[in-house]
Amino acid sequence: MSEQIYKTAGVTVDVVLFTIDEGVLKTLLIKRTNEPFKGLRALPGGFLQKDETSQQAANRILKNKAGVKDIYTEQLYAFDGAKRDPRGQVISITYFALTRKDDVRFEGSDIQTPKFAPVRGLAHLAFDHADIIGYALKRLQSKLEYTNVVYSLLRPKFTLTELQNAYEIILGKRLDKRNFRKKFLSLGLIAATKDYERGGKRRPALLYKFKAVKFSELKKFF
Amino acid sequence: MSEQIYKTAGVTVDVVLFTIDEGVLKTLLIKRTNEPFKGLRALPGGFLQKDETSQQAANRILKNKAGVKDIYTEQLYAFDGAKRDPRGQVISITYFALTRKDDVRFEGSDIQTPKFAPVRGLAHLAFDHADIIGYALKRLQSKLEYTNVVYSLLRPKFTLTELQNAYEIILGKRLDKRNFRKKFLSLGLIAATKDYERGGKRRPALLYKFKAVKFSELKKFF
DNA sequence: CCAAAAGTGTTGGTTTTACACCCATGG
């Protein structure tokens, strides 16, 4: 005797795609073209398809809505509040992802007009998507402190100032330049290249790169 | 026009209930009475019911299988590997929970013979439940370091040695007695009572209690 | 008086924080 599978609830996957643009942290939002919440902005997402894992669904959504693949993604949380979807019982398995803005391609995307919007001060989003973004932001902030995920937001070669800016933008606070450099260099994650960023009337900045462009987790960090 | 809800996958909720018993960390397992994996041990769980949130399902499972309620529970992760359930696409939203062993009541429980088993060295569990327990253990270990969740595993009044033992059992390593006491007392989470544990031929130990028996999170901790 | 666990401080090393000036370049 085998128990059967009960399909009580719908399952969607929604993705919080972060990027840094114009000096602020932004997240990808689409405009809903259907009820419920027609016309409001929402996270890119969709129903889980047959024989698809939620990770695969997240990848599919990122590919379709933003033209990105092979980027850092991580499952966030399964949101299933009773009132979150007016149509009934729908669970959202959420992911967060990180990309550089100029790896994103909206061409070939659908009529939902994807756009990056600053994460701070978002209002009037569909479903519980504002909560989800808030949760994702907290997770991203804490990941910054003990992982190297920031590489996902930077050019392959970057200046230490760019690195520090990424931290400040995400954490929402200023960091001390000398202490930041000392600390980060002592972690051994990055190495100086022989190239310099020559960007105008100022001293050229030495470019660094991550020794491994791969997620890694450290005991201690920031 | 409204999108409809697609119910592609089944959704189960499985719970990793930790307790400390006989000086080791244990987790609740039941014996499966149905296929698939009939006869193997598995986490207590079941299909999500209509209009039930996963948190409510976790509470229901804890009540039914272990007779506990109002204990610390937290969503762990949604497991949905392609091959995890031979019957098809089934997502497990997992929770972890903490309780004292003697708050548990198996009476009124069903024929699945719930039992606590040591978490280290578990083998031959149904589904991917061994992975889930491993993941839950890592989460519990990291929560110990920056939250007060340990209160869930202790008597309302406890000795500092009991507290330290709980940490050592969960972390799987010895801690220095003086440093542990100094650190924990400096956190200000616990207060000495006027009572002593008089347990035999040894010096009576002062009993402490948590100032607030409620989950709290600290910036820094262990 | 013995066995058992409770209780208690200090030191050295490491880490973190706070803080200000000179350098190299392009225009």
Next chain:
DNA sequence: CCATGGGTGTAAAACCAACACTTTTGG
């Protein structure tokens, strides 16, 4: 030569790790 951001060191404080002996009790 000036404006701009790049780059660098030190000292005080806080924190962490290592370590051993005395106390109180019951039997």
